Amino acid sequence: MKPGDWLHILSCQSDRISARFLMPSRSLATQLGKQVNDVEQFYQSTDVQQNDCKYKGREKPPTGSKKALKRASEDMQAEMRHNFNKIFNEASASTSAITTTTIIIIAAIAKDKWAWPFLDPVDVEGLGLYDYYQIIEKPMDFSTIKIRMEAKDGSGYKNVREIYADVRLIFKNAMKYNDEKNDVHVMAKTLLEKFENDLSKEEAHEELNKRLAQEATYANMTRELSTELSKVDMALRSLKTTAISQCRKLSHPEKLILANAFTKLSPDNIVKALEIVKESNPNFKDRIDMVTLDLDSQSDYTLFRLHMFVKNTLEVQEGTSVINHEDNIEEMKNNAKKRRIV
Structure with a gap:
C-alpha cells in the first residue's frame, strides 16, 4: 500500500474514522518511522566502517x-x-x-x-x-x-x-x-x-565485541520492527478494503460531469489523473496525443478518487468548484458511454 492511499481512504470515509483512531495511528507511524531510521543509519555506518577501516593495518x-x-x-x-x-x-x-x-x-x-x-x-x-x-x-x-x-x-x-x-x-x-x-x-x-x-x-x-553486541541489538530491533510493520500493513489493507466498500457510487450524470471536467484539466493534472486509473488498472494504456477512458469500466473506488481529484484540482486551478449537479446534466445524458478525452 502506497502512502497516498491514506488520503484516498480518508476521502472515502472521513466521517467514519474517528480522531481516536487517527491520532494513535499517527503517533505509531512517527515512532516506527524513527526506529526504522535508527536501524538504517546503524547499518549504513556499519557498512562504512567495514569498507573504510580494515583494522587500519592491525x-x-x-x-x-x-x-x-x-x-x-x-x-x-x-x-x-x-x-x-x-x-x-x-x-x-x-x-x-x-x-x-x-x-x-x-x-x-x-x-x-x-x-x-x-x-x-x-x-x-x-x-x-x-x-x-x-x-x-x-x-x-x-x-x-x-x-x-x-x-x-x-x-x-x-x-x-x-x-x-x-x-x-x-x-x-x-x-x-x-x-x-x-x-x-x-x-x-x-x-x-x-x-x-x-x-x-x-x-x-573489544571493538569487535562491541560491534557484535550492537548488531545483535539492532537485529532484534529489526525483527520487532518487521513484525510491527507487518501488523500496520495488514491494518491498512483491511482499512482500505473497508473504505473501498463504503465509497459512494457515482451516478451516471456524475460520470458525465466527471468526463466533461477532464477536458478542463491542465496537461500535468491529466497525467496525474490517469495515474490514479493505472493504480487500479495496470493494463490501462494511454497515448501521448490522445487518451480513451471508459468510465463505466472503472471501479467505484477509482471513480470516487477521480471525482475527488478533479474536483479539488479544478477548484485550485480555476478558483471555483466546477463539478456539481447543475452543469448541463441533461445535455450530457445523450453522450456515449465511451468518451474520448483529448
Whole structure:
C-alpha cells in the first residue's frame, strides 16, 4: 500500500474514522518511522566502517568462541603465577578499574625474557647512577604497578588507562636514560613495541565485541520492527478494503460531469489523473496525443478518487468548484458511454 492511499481512504470515509483512531495511528507511524531510521543509519555506518577501516593495518582479531578465549585467559594467568611467583595476582574484586584482560596484557610483557631489568625499581645507588633522578622525573617499574593495582586505600589506579600509561613510562624511562646502543634501551624498545601490539589486538577485540553486541541489538530491533510493520500493513489493507466498500457510487450524470471536467484539466493534472486509473488498472494504456477512458469500466473506488481529484484540482486551478449537479446534466445524458478525452 502506497502512502497516498491514506488520503484516498480518508476521502472515502472521513466521517467514519474517528480522531481516536487517527491520532494513535499517527503517533505509531512517527515512532516506527524513527526506529526504522535508527536501524538504517546503524547499518549504513556499519557498512562504512567495514569498507573504510580494515583494522587500519592491525592484525585482524581472531573470532574464536568465548570458551576458547576464556580458556586461553585462564592458561595465561596460571603460567603467569607459576613463572613469576605471583608477582601479578588478580586484582581485588573491589577494584573495578582493573580487569583480567589488563592483568594478562601486563603479565605477558613482564614474563618476557628481557623484562627482568624492569621488574623492580632501578637500584640507583648500587649501580652508581647519580644523575638518574635529574633525567628521570617519575621512575616506574612493574612491582610499583603491582602495588598500585592491589591498593585499597585510594592510592590505586582509577582506570586501565592509568595502568597502561605507567607500563609505557617504564620503557620510555629506560630509553630516555640509556643510549640507543645500550642493551637496556634495546630491550625497553622491543618490549614497548610488543606491549603496544598486544594492546592494539585487545582493543580490536573489544571493538569487535562491541560491534557484535550492537548488531545483535539492532537485529532484534529489526525483527520487532518487521513484525510491527507487518501488523500496520495488514491494518491498512483491511482499512482500505473497508473504505473501498463504503465509497459512494457515482451516478451516471456524475460520470458525465466527471468526463466533461477532464477536458478542463491542465496537461500535468491529466497525467496525474490517469495515474490514479493505472493504480487500479495496470493494463490501462494511454497515448501521448490522445487518451480513451471508459468510465463505466472503472471501479467505484477509482471513480470516487477521480471525482475527488478533479474536483479539488479544478477548484485550485480555476478558483471555483466546477463539478456539481447543475452543469448541463441533461445535455450530457445523450453522450456515449465511451468518451474520448483529448
